[in-house]
Amino acid sequence: MEKKKVPTSIKDQQLIEKRRNQMIKGAVNLFKEKGFHRTTTREIAKASGFSIGTLYEYIRTKEDVLFLVCDSIYERVKERMEQAIDMEKQSISSLKNAVRSYFQLIDDMQDEVIVMYQEVKSLPKDAQEYVMQKEKDMVHMLERVIQNSLPYDLSDKEITLIANNIFVQGQMWSFRRWILQKDFTLEEYIEKQLSLLFQMLNLDEHVTKIKG
Amino acid sequence: MEKKKVPTSIKDQQLIEKRRNQMIKGAVNLFKEKGFHRTTTREIAKASGFSIGTLYEYIRTKEDVLFLVCDSIYERVKERMEQAIDMEKQSISSLKNAVRSYFQLIDDMQDEVIVMYQEVKSLPKDAQEYVMQKEKDMVHMLERVIQNSLPYDLSDKEITLIANNIFVQGQMWSFRRWILQKDFTLEEYIEKQLSLLFQMLNLDEHVTKIKG
Amino acid sequence: MEKKKVPTSIKDQQLIEKRRNQMIKGAVNLFKEKGFHRTTTREIAKASGFSIGTLYEYIRTKEDVLFLVCDSIYERVKERMEQAIDMEKQSISSLKNAVRSYFQLIDDMQDEVIVMYQEVKSLPKDAQEYVMQKEKDMVHMLERVIQNSLPYDLSDKEITLIANNIFVQGQMWSFRRWILQKDFTLEEYIEKQLSLLFQMLNLDEHVTKIKG
Amino acid sequence: MEKKKVPTSIKDQQLIEKRRNQMIKGAVNLFKEKGFHRTTTREIAKASGFSIGTLYEYIRTKEDVLFLVCDSIYERVKERMEQAIDMEKQSISSLKNAVRSYFQLIDDMQDEVIVMYQEVKSLPKDAQEYVMQKEKDMVHMLERVIQNSLPYDLSDKEITLIANNIFVQGQMWSFRRWILQKDFTLEEYIEKQLSLLFQMLNLDEHVTKIKG
DNA sequence: AATGAATGAGCGTTCATTCAT
DNA sequence: CATGAATGAACGCTCATTCAT
Known part of the structure; x- marks a missing residue:
C-alpha cells in the first residue's frame, strides 16, 4: 500500500521529518492525557516546541x-x-x-x-x-x-x-x-x-x- | 455500590426518570453516529424531544x-x-x-x-x-x-x-x-x-x- | 422572484426583524468606513449592540x-x-x-x-x-x-x-x-x-x- | 504630478523594473479572478515567478x-x-x-x-x-x-x-x-x-x- | 416546569511579514 | 540578491451554559 502523504508547504524533507517527529512526540503525550478532542492545536504546537503558525506549515488540519x-x-x-x-x-x-x-x-x-x-x-x-x-x-x-x-x-x-x-x-x-x-x-x-x-x-x- | 446521582433542579422523580429516558434514547443514537464530542447539546435536546433549556433542568453538564x-x-x-x-x-x-x-x-x-x-x-x-x-x-x-x-x-x-x-x-x-x-x-x-x-x-x- | 431567506436559529419573527435591522444599521456604517473585508464579525456584533454569539444566532456566515x-x-x-x-x-x-x-x-x-x-x-x-x-x-x-x-x-x-x-x-x-x-x-x-x-x-x- | 514611489531595498533600477513587471502581470490575473483580499502574497509571489522573500524585497506591504x-x-x-x-x-x-x-x-x-x-x-x-x-x-x-x-x-x-x-x-x-x-x-x-x-x-x- | 434568546470563551485556521542563511 | 521557514496576531465561527420570561 502507498504511504499516505500529509501535504506541507515546507520543502526541506529532512526538516519535515524532524519537525513532524517533534510534533508526534508532543501530541502523543497530550492525546494520552486529555484525548484528541480536548487537546488544542496551540497545545500541540507548544508541546512540539514551535509556534502555531509553524505547526500549520507541516500539516493542513488538526x-x-x-x-x-x-x-x-x-x-x-x-x-x-x-x-x-x-x-x-x-x-x-x-x-x-x-x-x-x-x-x-x-x-x-x-x-x-x-x-x-x-x-x-x-x-x-x-x-x-x-x-x-x-x-x-x-x-x-x-x-x-x-x-x-x-x-x-x-x-x-x-x-x-x-x-x-x-x-x-x-x-x-x-x-x-x-x-x-x-x-x-x-x-x-x-x-x-x-x-x-x-x-x-x-x-x-x-x-x-x-x-x- | 451506591448508584451515582446526577443532580437536577426538578422535584418530580417520575418526571426525571421519564425525561432522562428520552434523553438517553436520543443521545445514544447521536453518539453512535457522530461520537460524544461531535454531538451538540442542542442536538441532544432536539432528539430528546424538548428544548435546550429543559435539557439543562435535568443535567448539569454535557x-x-x-x-x-x-x-x-x-x-x-x-x-x-x-x-x-x-x-x-x-x-x-x-x-x-x-x-x-x-x-x-x-x-x-x-x-x-x-x-x-x-x-x-x-x-x-x-x-x-x-x-x-x-x-x-x-x-x-x-x-x-x-x-x-x-x-x-x-x-x-x-x-x-x-x-x-x-x-x-x-x-x-x-x-x-x-x-x-x-x-x-x-x-x-x-x-x-x-x-x-x-x-x-x-x-x-x-x-x-x-x-x- | 422569491425573497432569498437567510437561515437563523431564532424562532421569534419579530425579534429576527428587529435584530437584523440593528445588524444592518451597524454593518452599513462599518462597511462604508473600512469595506466588507476589513470589517470583522466582532465589530459588526458590537456595532449592532449584541455579542458575537448573538450575531451568529441570526446569520450563518459573515x-x-x-x-x-x-x-x-x-x-x-x-x-x-x-x-x-x-x-x-x-x-x-x-x-x-x-x-x-x-x-x-x-x-x-x-x-x-x-x-x-x-x-x-x-x-x-x-x-x-x-x-x-x-x-x-x-x-x-x-x-x-x-x-x-x-x-x-x-x-x-x-x-x-x-x-x-x-x-x-x-x-x-x-x-x-x-x-x-x-x-x-x-x-x-x-x-x-x-x-x-x-x-x-x-x-x-x-x-x-x-x-x- | 510626481510619480509615487514604492520603497525597495534593491539598488539595481533595471532589476526593480523587471521584477515589478513580473509582479504586476501575475497579480493582475489573480486580482481579476479572486479580488485583492482573497489573493495571498504567496500566490502573488508564485504567479510572479519568485519566492515570497524576494517579493518583499521589492515592496513593503501587500x-x-x-x-x-x-x-x-x-x-x-x-x-x-x-x-x-x-x-x-x-x-x-x-x-x-x-x-x-x-x-x-x-x-x-x-x-x-x-x-x-x-x-x-x-x-x-x-x-x-x-x-x-x-x-x-x-x-x-x-x-x-x-x-x-x-x-x-x-x-x-x-x-x-x-x-x-x-x-x-x-x-x-x-x-x-x-x-x-x-x-x-x-x-x-x-x-x-x-x-x-x-x-x-x-x-x-x-x-x-x-x-x- | 419549560422555553429559547443571549453570552463569550475558546476553537481551528490563515497569512502578511520578518530574518537567518 | 534570493530564499523559505518561522512567527503570532487576528480572523470567522461554535457551542456549552445561563437566565429572564
Whole structure:
C-alpha cells in the first residue's frame, strides 16, 4: 500500500521529518492525557516546541496530527514485530518468542496503544481505512507465525481467530490495565496467556497443563 | 455500590426518570453516529424531544448525558448477563450457555458497546471509576460462572485471565467488526471461540478437538 | 422572484426583524468606513449592540450580513422609487419627477450606494444573482417611465440604454462624489443632467436649449 | 504630478523594473479572478515567478502590489487614450473617434477596469488620492476633446458633466456587462451611445435623429 | 416546569511579514 | 540578491451554559 502523504508547504524533507517527529512526540503525550478532542492545536504546537503558525506549515488540519501520530505508532509497532518474528526457522518456540515480543512491545508502548484505540475513530474515513489496513497487516504477521510454527494444520478461520485473539489480548494489557495490572506483572501475564494458548493448541509439552 | 446521582433542579422523580429516558434514547443514537464530542447539546435536546433549556433542568453538564448513557448501557448489558447466567445449576453446558448469551448480547448491542468503549475516557474521573466498577462486576460474573462450571479447580488468576479473555473477545466482535464480521457469521464466531475455549479448558468431549 | 431567506436559529419573527435591522444599521456604517473585508464579525456584533454569539444566532456566515445589507438597501431604494414614480398619469413632467426623485434618493443614501457598489462582488454567486435581479427590476422601472412618458416611440434598445445611463448617472453622484460634489450642488447636478437628458430626447420645450 | 514611489531595498533600477513587471502581470490575473483580499502574497509571489522573500524585497506591504497594479492599469489606459485623441485637428469627427477609441479600449481592458474599480478603496489614503488624480487627468482629456471639437461654446460645468457621463458610460460597459453585453454588441453600444450623445449636443447631422 | 434568546470563551485556521542563511 | 521557514496576531465561527420570561 502507498504511504499516505500529509501535504506541507515546507520543502526541506529532512526538516519535515524532524519537525513532524517533534510534533508526534508532543501530541502523543497530550492525546494520552486529555484525548484528541480536548487537546488544542496551540497545545500541540507548544508541546512540539514551535509556534502555531509553524505547526500549520507541516500539516493542513488538526486531524493530520492524529493521523501522523497513529501512523507513526503503527510503523514502530510493525517494525518491532518484524524484528521479533524471525520467519526463517519457525517452530513452536518461535511462536512463543513472537507472542512474548509482541506483549513486551505493547507494554513498552502502552500510552501509544491507548491513544490509538481511543482516537482512530476521530480520523477522517480515508485515514481510518489506511490505518485499518496496517492493523490487518499486523494480524497477518501473527497468522503467518502461527501457521508456520504449528506441527499440524489449522483451518484459515481458526488461524485468523487465534491471531485476532492474541492481538487483542496484547492490546487488552494496555486498555484494561486498571483491571489487569493490579493482579499481574507483565511476566506473569505473558506466561499465563502463553500457557493458555499452548493448552488450547495442544502444544503443552513445554508448559504445565492447566489441569493434570 | 451506591448508584451515582446526577443532580437536577426538578422535584418530580417520575418526571426525571421519564425525561432522562428520552434523553438517553436520543443521545445514544447521536453518539453512535457522530461520537460524544461531535454531538451538540442542542442536538441532544432536539432528539430528546424538548428544548435546550429543559435539557439543562435535568443535567448539569454535557458530560452528565454521557454518564447517563454509559450507565444505562451498562445496566442493560448487566441485566441481560444476569438473566443469561443461571447461577443455580452450574455445569459445563451452563458455561457454554453463558458465553453464548454474552456474545449474542454483544451482537445485539454492538453500537452501544462501541459508544461506551470510545467515549468513557471523556467522562470525568469519578464517573469513569464508577463505570469501571460496573465492568469489574460483569467480569466477576463471568469468573463465577467459570469457577462454578468447571469439574476441577483453577487458580484465581487463571480464572480472572480467562474471564477477561472472554469478556474482551465479546467486545472484539463489536469494535473489530470491520475485520471479523466479513469472515465470520455470529454463529460461527461463537462456536469457534467456544471450541477454542473448551480446548483450552480440556473440556473437549463436546467439541471436536482442534487437533486429533 | 422569491425573497432569498437567510437561515437563523431564532424562532421569534419579530425579534429576527428587529435584530437584523440593528445588524444592518451597524454593518452599513462599518462597511462604508473600512469595506466588507476589513470589517470583522466582532465589530459588526458590537456595532449592532449584541455579542458575537448573538450575531451568529441570526446569520450563518459573515457574507449573510453583507447580503442582508445589500438586500435592505435595494429594498429601500426600490420602495422609494416606486413611490416616486406615479405610473398612472405619465407625461414628460412625470419623467422629470421620477429622475429627480431617483437622484434625490441616491443622494440620501450615498453611503449605502457606495457600499453596494464596492461590495456586491464579495457576495456568493447566488446572492449576487439575486441582487442583480433586483437591480434589473429597478432599471426596468426607469424603462417603463421613459416609455410611458415620451410623446413618441423609441426602440427597446434605445430605452434600455437611456435607462441604464440615467441609472448610472445616479450612482455616479455617489461613487464619483470626490470629482462631482466639489463642482456641483445636488440641485445643479440634477437640473443639468435633466437638461442634457431632455435635450437628448428632443423634449426641450421646458428647458433652455444647450445651444440656442 | 510626481510619480509615487514604492520603497525597495534593491539598488539595481533595471532589476526593480523587471521584477515589478513580473509582479504586476501575475497579480493582475489573480486580482481579476479572486479580488485583492482573497489573493495571498504567496500566490502573488508564485504567479510572479519568485519566492515570497524576494517579493518583499521589492515592496513593503501587500497594498504596494495593489498600488503598482492600479498604477500600471491607469498608465496603460491613459497612454491609449492619449494615442486615440489627436489633439491637433479637432472636429466633430475627432470627438467621435475619441469616444469610439475610449469605448474600444475599455472593452479591451474590461477585467483591468473592474479590478481597479473594485479595489481602489483598499488602497491607503495617499495612494487613493494619487490614483484619483490620474482619473481626473483622464476626464480632463475628454473635456478638452469636447471643448475643442464643438462648433459652439459650452459652460465648463456642462463640459465637465458630459465628460464624466462619457467616462462612466465607458466603465459601465465593463462593470455592468451582465446587463448590457447580452443586449448589445460593442459596436452597437458605441454607435447608440454616440447617437445619443450627438443628439444631445445637437450635432445630429451625421446621425439619424432619435425622433424625426 | 419549560422555553429559547443571549453570552463569550475558546476553537481551528490563515497569512502578511520578518530574518537567518 | 534570493530564499523559505518561522512567527503570532487576528480572523470567522461554535457551542456549552445561563437566565429572564
